[in-house]
Amino acid sequence: xPRPNRGSIDVRAQVDGAQTFxxxxxxxxxxxxxxxxxxxxxxxxxRAMVALEEQLAEIRAGTWQRAELAAGPTAGEENxxxxxxxxxxxxxxxxxxxxxxxxxxVKWRLExxxxxxxxxxxxxxxxxxxxxxxxxxx
Numbered sequence: 001x002p003r004p005n006r007g008s009i010d011v012r013a014q015v016d017g018a019q020t021f022x023x024x025x026x027x028x029x030x031x032x033x034x035x036x037x038x039x040x041x042x043x044x045x046x047r048a049m050v051a052l053e054e055q056l057a058e059i060r061a062g063t064w065q066r067a068e069l070a071a072g073p074t075a076g077e078e079n080x081x082x083x084x085x086x087x088x089x090x091x092x093x094x095x096x097x098x099x100x101x102x103x104x105x106v107k108w109r110l111e112x113x114x115x116x117x118x119x120x121x122x123x124x125x126x127x128x129x130x131x132x133x134x135x136x137x138x
Contacts, residue, residue, distance in 0.1 A: 005059050009048045014038070014097050021048040027059055032066055038096055083126060084119035 007025040010033075014020060021036040021043045036051055037043040058064035081089075087110055095103050118126060 005056075007052050007056050007059075009045070009052055011045070011048075012097075015099050018096065019043075020097055021045075023048070023052055023055060025055060025059070027064060034066065035093070040096065080122045080124045082119065083121050083123060084115055086123055087115065087119075 005025075005027055007023055010022040010024050012020045012022065018038045018040050020038045023032075023034040023036060025032045025034065034055070036048055055064065091103075091106065091110070095106075098106070
């Protein structure tokens with residue numbers, strides 16, 4: 001029997017003292033974690049509770065979609081993000097929760113290792129063959 005549809009609020013304290021609010025939802029037996037935002041972005045426990053109630057109402061109505069999927073492109077090559085665009089958006093969404101040294105390290109890894117090889121590849125076409133095979137060390 002699948003898990004019942006339900007949800008709760010999760011608040012995580014970040015290293016810099018900010019608090020980030022998440023929803024933990026169970027929909028059709030699958031667990032989902034949806035990032036709402038941080039207190040620096042105006043999120044409060046009350047606002048998170050309202051968002052939770054809205055999400056639960058959508059689940060009961062059968063219209064719920066994961067927020068990232070609902071807001072993102074649907075289909076078609078012209079709406080398919082490149083890895084560079086996706087990585088930029090991903091970094092922007094997560095960097096408020098990281099230490100400056102982590103942000104610097106992730107940027108370096110992206111710019112030095114990934115973006116030169118797969119930056120312009122569309123996400124839908126990204127496979128293990130999209131990047132050059134690693135060369136053996138000499």
